[in-house]
Amino acid sequence: DGGITQSPKYLFRKEGQNVTLSCEQNLNHDAMYWYRQDPGQGLRLIYYSQIVNDFQKGDIAEGYSVSREKKESFPLTVTSAQKNPTAFYLCASSSGQGLEQYFGPGTRLTVT
Amino acid sequence: DAKTTQPPSMDCAEGRAANLPCNHSTISGNEYVYWYRQIHSQGPQYIIHGLKNNETNEMASLIITEDRKSSTLILPHATLRDTAVYYCIVRVTGANSKLTFGKGITLSVRP
Numbered sequence: 110d111g112g113i114t115q116s117p118k119y120l121f122r123k124e125g126q127n128v129t130l131s132c133e134q135n136l137n138h139d140a141m142y143w144y145r146q147d148p149g150q151g152l153r154l155i156y157y158s159q160i161v162n163d164f165q166k167g168d169i170a171e172g173y174s175v176s177r178e179k180k181e182s183f184p185l186t187v188t189s190a191q192k193n194p195t196a197f198y199l200c201a202s203s204s205g206q207g208l209e210q211y212f213g214p215g216t217r218l219t220v221t
Numbered sequence: 222d223a224k225t226t227q228p229p230s231m232d233c234a235e236g237r238a239a240n241l242p243c244n245h246s247t248i249s250g251n252e253y254v255y256w257y258r259q260i261h262s263q264g265p266q267y268i269i270h271g272l273k274n275n276e277t278n279e280m281a282s283l284i285i286t287e288d289r290k291s292s293t294l295i296l297p298h299a300t301l302r303d304t305a306v307y308y309c310i311v312r313v314t315g316a317n318s319k320l321t322f323g324k325g326i327t328l329s330v331r332p
Contacts, residue, residue: 113264144322151308151322152265167319199264205278209255212264 113213130185134201141183142201194220225309232329243309246290253306258305299330
């Protein structure tokens with residue numbers, strides 16, 4: 110089955126620790142995205158990548174980092190510099206010329 | 222990208238049509254109207270999109286007014302599983318495929 114996988118579904122970390130969220134897609138999509146969602150709010154774009162080895166900051170990139178070494182993978186690192194890291198994180202992908210974004214199931218990160 | 226306005230919530234009876242409105246009065250000529258939905262604690266799901274003609278797929282119909290300042294997503298026979306937050310988004314196409322999600326409209330389907 111084609112799709113986007115995110116792991117783990119739930120993640121718990123202590124404050125001050127970096128944590129990396131996984132996102133893998135087998136849709137052969139060129140573009141990948143990371144969003145953050147807080148309770149009762151819409152999604153906000155963190156980073157996006159339109160092609161391997163290239164990525165751009167979204168609206169709320171501070172405290173986050175990404176890499177795009179492979180077409181199918183776009184991991185997100187939440188660093189200790191992110192002041193409010195507890196949130197629901199969603200990864201998405203789209204084809205280069207396509208209009209729709211396809212989302213993974215999300216990772217719920219809790220930092221205490 | 223143009224801004225959209227949606228009511229915060231609405232409900233409908235199971236089996237009836239659900240008509241979800243969206244205002245986008247500042248939409249420009251090259252902006253498409255997209256609809257996504259998000260079931261609780263899941264990732265958003267693409268539903269449908271259109272430019273100016275009405276569109277229909279297996280999930281829903283999209284009706285766009287002639288002046289393109291508003292649109293309606295129609296779920297013809299709502300089921301309990303259609304309970305979700307529905308997002309109306311307008312955006313241009315092109316290399317920068319950013320989607321800007323507002324708070325959406327919460328649809329509650331009652332038995």
